[in-house]
Amino acid sequence: MSDPVVGIIANPISARDIRRVISYAGGLQITERANMVLRILAGMAAAGVAKTVIMPENAGLRGHLMRALTRSRNAGEAHFPDIESLDMAVTGEAGDSARAARMMREMGVAAIVVLGGDGTHRVVVANCGDIPIAGVSSGTNNAFPEMREPTVTGLGVGLAVTGQVPPEIAFSANKRLEVEINARREIALIDVALVRERYVGSRAIWKTEGFEELFVTFGSPGGIGMSSIAGMVAPVARSDNFGRRIVFDRPDLAPFTVRTAIAPGLIAPVSIAHVETLEFDRPVKPSTRAGSIAFDGEREVTFAEGDEVVVTLRGGAFRTIDIEACMAHAAGEGRFVKQARPQSTAMEVRGGKP
Amino acid sequence: MARKISMKDAINEALDQEMQRDPTVIVMGEDIVGGTGSPGESDAWGGVLGVTKGLYAKHGDRLMDTPLSESAYIGAAIGAATCGLRPVAELMFIDFMGVCLDEIFNQGAKFRYMFGGKAETPVVIRAMCGAGFRAAAQHSQMLTPIVTHIPGLKVVCASNAYDTKGLLIQSIRDNDPVIFLEHKNLYAHESEVPEESYTIPFGEAAIVREGKSATIVTYGQTVHRSLDAAGALAKDGIDVEIVDLRTLSPIDTDTVIESVEKTGRLVCVDEANPRCSIASDVAATVAQEAFKALKAPVRMVTAPHTPVPFSPALEDLYIPSAERIGDAVRQTMAA
Amino acid sequence: MTATTTASPTRTGDNPFPLGKEDLLNAYRTMKTIREFEDRLHVDFGRGDIPGFVHLYAGEEASATGIMMHLTDEDRIASTHRGHGHCIAKGVSVHQMMGEIYGKSTGACHGKGGSMHIADLSKGMMGANGILGAGAPLACGAALAAKKLGHKGVGISFVGDGASNQGMFLESLNLAAIWELPVLFVVENNGYAESTSVDWAVASDSYVDRANGFGLPGVTVDGTDFFAVYEAAGEMIRRARDGGGPSLLECKMIRFHGHFEGDAQTYRAKGEIEDIRNNRDCIRQFSRHVREAGVISQAELDAIDADVAKLIDDAVEQAKAAPLPGPADLTTDVYVRY
Secondary structure: OOOOOEEEEEOOOOOOOOOOHHHOOOOOOOOHHHHHHHHHHHHHHOOOEEEEEEEOOOOOOOHHHHHHHHHHHOOOOOOOEEEEEEOOOOOOOOHHHHHHHHHHHHOOOOOEEEEEEEHHHHHHOOOOOOOOOOOOOEOOOOOOOOOHHHHHHHHHHHHHHOOOOOOOHHEEEEEEEEEOOOEEEEEEEOOOEEEEEOEEEEEEEEHHHEEEEEEEEEOOOOOOOOHHHHHHHOOOOOOOOOEEEEEEEOOOOOEEEEEEEEEOOOEEEEOOOOOOOOOOOOEOOOOOOOOHHHHHHHEEEOOOOOEEEEEEEEEEEEEEEEEHHHHHHHHOOOOOOOOOOOOOOOOOOOOOOO | OOOEEHHHHHHHHHHHHHHHHHOOEEEOOOOOOOOOOOOOOOOOOOOOOOOOOOOHHHHHEEEEEOOHHHHHHHHHHHHOOOOOOOEEEEEEEHHHHHHHHHHHHHHOHHHHHHHOOOOOOOOOEEEOOOOOOOOOHHOOHHHHHHHHHHOEEEEEEEHHHHHHHHHHHHHHOOOOOOEEEEEHHHOEEEEEEOOOOOOOOOOOEEEEEOOEEEEEOOOOOHHHHHHHHHHHHHHOOOEEEEEOOOOOEEHHHHHHHHHHHOOOOOEEOOOOOOOOOHHHHHHHHHHOHOOOHHOOOEEEOOOOOOOOOOOOOHHHOOOOOOOHHHHHHHHHHHO | OOOOOOOOOOOOOOOOOOHHHHHHHHHHHHHHHHHHHHHHHHHHHHHHHOOOOOOOOOOHHHHHHHHHHOOOOOOOOOOOOHHHHHHHHHOHHHHHHHHHHOOOOOOOOOOOOOOOOOOOOHOOOOOOOOOOOOOHHHHHHHHHHHHHHOOOOOOEEEEOOOOHHHHHHHHHHHHHHHHOEEEEEEEEEEEEEEEEEEEHOOOOOHHHHHHHHHHOOEEEOOOHHHHHHHHHHHHHHHHHHHHHHHEEEEEEEOOOOOOOOOOOOOOOOOHHHHHHHHOOOOHHHHHHHHHHOOOHHHHHHHHHHHHHHHHHHHHHHHHHHHHOOOHHHHHHOOOOOO
């Protein structure tokens, strides 16, 4: 793709909820988030991306970014791509990320880099259509975005969108859960949890006594959050063609109890009635009759008797950029290595194993 | 049985005895214990000039070092006073009042009135005042007129160890906010102080020297300057009476007027700056209440309308000297 | 494509909320009382009935109510200039408040304080405050007293988004952290400090970051959502009582009226007030949730509405009829004893 534009959605309001006090979830200061954006930009520029577009916000990111970019320009450096702010109103709420993703999709960006937690990634995926995303974690539960130095994410994204890595290596297909509550449609990238609390309140879920049912797209024992429950009893990888459904029960009735890291610093027991495999494209009606539904760890919707709730796992629902694979490919091709003089041999590794 | 102790030790003793008597008394301030959080000794300083040394060993965490955060901790002391504690908070130098003035004059001073009599704020704010220490402009002011001016505050400034102990105990037991000023140049000054606890009521001046020729009204360090002046004046047959106000709010106007009615001459001596000073306050009151008793115009001897200079030569000119006080008395005799 | 179903698990419940029905009704009553009180003042002030200044809390009810429901008289709050909501939620008498606003001797402060200084120490209300940020050190003092006196009381400091820039507030964050005081700092962020926007005035735009910078955890909630406030405040107050130290809660909300009565609010966007009244009314939201859950009926809410209307009418009537303080009252209560 010639002259690809990459979008950046950095959520300034992630990592601010009640998990700061009911668990030991941290925060990420605005200045640090701004620095992460600069690191991504530096990586992308080094890989050949010249144009980026960013979601505006009023939370302090913009000032910090502009100062750094101005300083760099004034010093005659070419460290960063051009950056433009989307022309949209800022409300300071989750809707901003959704709107930004839609606008970027309409503009036809080559990829969107997302800085935030699971919630932010979810909102972007719900609105970005087929545009591939690369996730950088700066939220609370970071089950979806991989932990990686943002500079490298920028490099990987740049390699992918400039065609330096073949698309079949650069982009991965991902699963997601699609939930219908009557006419309303929601998605989740990692998990859909049904809990007994029938109010949205402070949104986070952590009271395990109220857990009713859980659907996951993937779950690894090394993960955090609801999906780690699956990870502990029936792990499923991002690349597997299925998911899991777990039904909970009262501790005195359930055959199993599992302890896992529900939130940062919070290891809690859950009582499991049974676990089943979730297949692609097979709608499931949850057995829970009333309560609220949390998507990727945040309560969003309440429902009661009479509401129609259906959960379906979809494969190949959205694309992510495989940073690891892009970097490996680029290194393998020697993309970042320059020979000082033409030589017949490739670089050799001396002494011992290659 | 009286023994002689310094004003500094009198303060320490008053705090100790009140803390023994009343578990709700707590003491806080910057370095009043000293060493908090540091690897060396606790009670490392016991106050910047050692006034509170030894109290931590006796009373433990009822003494609290504070961060350099006057508006927060003075405000906290005031808030705690409305909630059942009797805090004695140290504002190291009265000059620092600028950073916490709101909590003192808009909050603590006004709660009782604004809340219709339904609040009590038994807080004592101790602070060093006065010049002569070569501590320069931002550590040497009196600022007595400023705090005296505020309705709701009580203001104490003693001139000796005996008065200091009695008035500090009184201040702690008093249910109103008290600004307790300690003249830093008098910390080492000794006088006879009873070992037991005692109080001195507010609003009662002390006649430290009886006389017939003229009245000097003053407080703090200048009480001693006036006594020096009295010695020189006596040689010339001028017999001055010296009234030590001891508390500026409430102020003992009655004793002042009684003295003026006896002598007919008044010199007000004040280490504060001249505009709106305690000296001018007393002078105006006497002019209004006892005009007929005056045989001569009232004279005021104050610091000049300048910040406190650093150089010892200049600072010594700043503080009302025995000489200037004597000259003023002579002027009232000559008129 | 058939949906699979499984047998329903053996758990059911009537009331899904974390409060019982009685408490839900009380929450509604409190919020409604605040709303009616403030809206009535808005009208009466416009007519010229009320001396001085008033700063109205209408639109912000969920914050005061959601927090105060976790407190007893042993807990203390230090409020702001916009304090009527805090007073009512803390249990100060509506009649005494109205009397005070009218400057009558029957007022909570015998007419000596006025709207900005209403206090009732017997209810743990340390006063509305005309000096923004000044309440933060006072709340630290209340928490210090609780700790030293050995009871489980907490101090709550309310500030607005503007006052959160005041030195006294920032110093209090540090002091509370180093002394491990049971304080909850609540930043009621309604977007405007008088007429200037929080987006401009607060450089980091994140109270959580500020709190973190001072060594305490911070949480942000939608301040128009009673249940979000209730849940977060409950956890943070419990944490403080259990010796977990101070924390900061940012309630993002909106105010319906101006900074003060008489404020033309030209700094607001066109249609902004109408939009927030329609879409972000915390009482309407609460009412909808409890009715949809089938816990409380419209009739029960209507009954409370009628009660509250009567209460406010009565309070205004009595305030208007009450005597003004006399000349002798001018000089009383400066000191306990002078």
